[in-house]
Amino acid sequence: MSDGAKHSLLSPSSSHRWIECPPSARLTENYQDTRSGYAAEGTQAHSIAESKLRHRLGQSNPLYKCFDIEMDEHTDDYIAFVTEQLEGLTDPKVYVEQKVDCSLWVPECSGTCDALIISDGVLHIIDLKYGRGVKVDAEGNNQLRIYALGALEMFGFLYPIHTVRMSIFQPRLQNCSTWEVTRADIEKWAEEVLKPAAELAWYGNGDYKAGDHCQFCKAKAECRERAKANMALAAYDFIEPVLLETNEIASILGKIDKLVSWASDIKDFALTEALKGVKFDGWKVVEGRSNRKYTDEAAVAEAVKVIGLDPYEHKVLGVTAMTTLLGKKRFEETIGGLIEKPQGKPVLVPEADKRQEINITTAADDFADPIEN
Numbered sequence: 215m216s217d218g219a220k221h222s223l224l225s226p227s228s229s230h231r232w233i234e235c236p237p238s239a240r241l242t243e244n245y246q247d248t249r250s251g252y253a254a255e256g257t258q259a260h261s262i263a264e265s266k267l268r269h270r271l272g273q274s275n276p277l278y279k280c281f282d283i284e285m286d287e288h289t290d291d292y293i294a295f296v297t298e299q300l301e302g303l304t305d306p307k308v309y310v311e312q313k314v315d316c317s318l319w320v321p322e323c324s325g326t327c328d329a330l331i332i333s334d335g336v337l338h339i340i341d342l343k344y345g346r347g348v349k350v351d352a353e354g355n356n357q358l359r360i361y362a363l364g365a366l367e368m369f370g371f372l373y374p375i376h377t378v379r380m381s382i383f384q385p386r387l388q389n390c391s392t393w394e395v396t397r398a399d400i401e402k403w404a405e406e407v408l409k410p411a412a413e414l415a416w417y418g419n420g421d422y423k424a425g426d427h428c429q430f431c432k433a434k435a436e437c438r439e440r441a442k443a444n445m446a447l448a449a450y451d452f453i454e455p456v457l458l459e460t461n462e463i464a465s466i467l468g469k470i471d472k473l474v475s476w477a478s479d480i481k482d483f484a485l486t487e488a489l490k491g492v493k494f495d496g497w498k499v500v501e502g503r504s505n506r507k508y509t510d511e512a513a514v515a516e517a518v519k520v521i522g523l524d525p526y527e528h529k530v531l532g533v534t535a536m537t538t539l540l541g542k543k544r545f546e547e548t549i550g551g552l553i554e555k556p557q558g559k560p561v562l563v564p565e566a567d568k569r570q571e572i573n574i575t576t577a578a579d580d581f582a583d584p585i586e587n
């Protein structure tokens with residue numbers, strides 16, 4: 215799924231940020247776009263997926279050849295997921311890479327739905343996300359809701375739609391998430407939340423508000439509101455007694471990730487600026503540590519062979535590299551039985567985390583340091 219106008223001020227993909235912090239849209243509109251190689255990879259995966267889906271649906275389209283085994287398999291999985299959604303539906307209407315206009319609620323806003331299915335009063339939007347960075351949940355996802363509104367505007371008068379289902383398929387993280395709401399609910403959200411936030415954002419009004427959404431903001435390193443919020447987090451009120459109570463530690467734990475992420479954004483930003491010539495009082499740019507390396511690997515190997523020694527180390531590929539080499543299916547057939555997943559080390563996470571809590575009594579034994587003999 216992609217946003218129609220790549221540089222539109224209020225894009226659906228950034229809506230989580232500008233709904234939470236409306237003035238961030240105008241604040242960052244002139245920042246440089248730093249699209250990464252990952253974005254190009256995502257675009258390629260979407261083209262392959264589109265080609266395969268059109269082919270599967272019998273729409274006249276030549277099938278792209280995909281030479282990237284991993285991408286080939288992941289896009290196959292996506293096609294299988296979409297196909298599964300069609301099973302048992304009455305005369306489903308399927309639209310691939312369907313452009314939708316969302317400007318009724320958000321100025322100059324449009325987008326493209328990867329797959330859109332309409333049947334039995336249900337509008338189902340499926341979004342392929344090829345990234346492997348952050349797991350994205352369909353529940354409460356503003357981007358999907360905005361696309362759904364565009365689709366309702368386009369098809370709502372043609373078909374009697376009463377339910378909107380939204381799915382995110384994120385194959386590289388084995389994440390597949392679906393959320394369903396009534397049409398009335400989504401239209402209520404559009405009127406009460408989306409439209410007012412879009413209006414504030416469009417005119418650069420509203421209040422700055424820091425939160426998780428800051429991680430996708432181009433001003434995240436320099437933003438004063440975010441700095442204030444983080445400095446407030448850091449200013450812990452150390453009261454008697456001398457040792458912290460467990461409830462105080464719990465409160466600090468909840469703030470650490472945000473502080474670390476903010477601190478790291480500030481460091482990255484400051485280095486970038488310093489390299490442009492900006493001077494920060496009391497700081498200087500120096501050469502970082504580096505390791506020795508060969509200037510010519512082939513020549514090194516040759517020289518070592520000449521003296522009768524083997525210059526190479528022979529190692530079996532790691533699981534990820536081996537999966538890429540063999541492809542998922544062949545990997546399972548050939549060495550699937552030789553794979554084990556060791557128990558992970560205990561980590562402390564917020565209660566909202568979806569993983570099941572481990573049994574502390576047995577875990578303490580499992581992870582205790584071996585006793586020295």
Ligand code: SF4
Nearest residue numbers: 235238423428431437
């Ligand atoms: S960093 Fe956060 S608070 Fe600051 S403008 Fe961006 S979204 Fe708003």
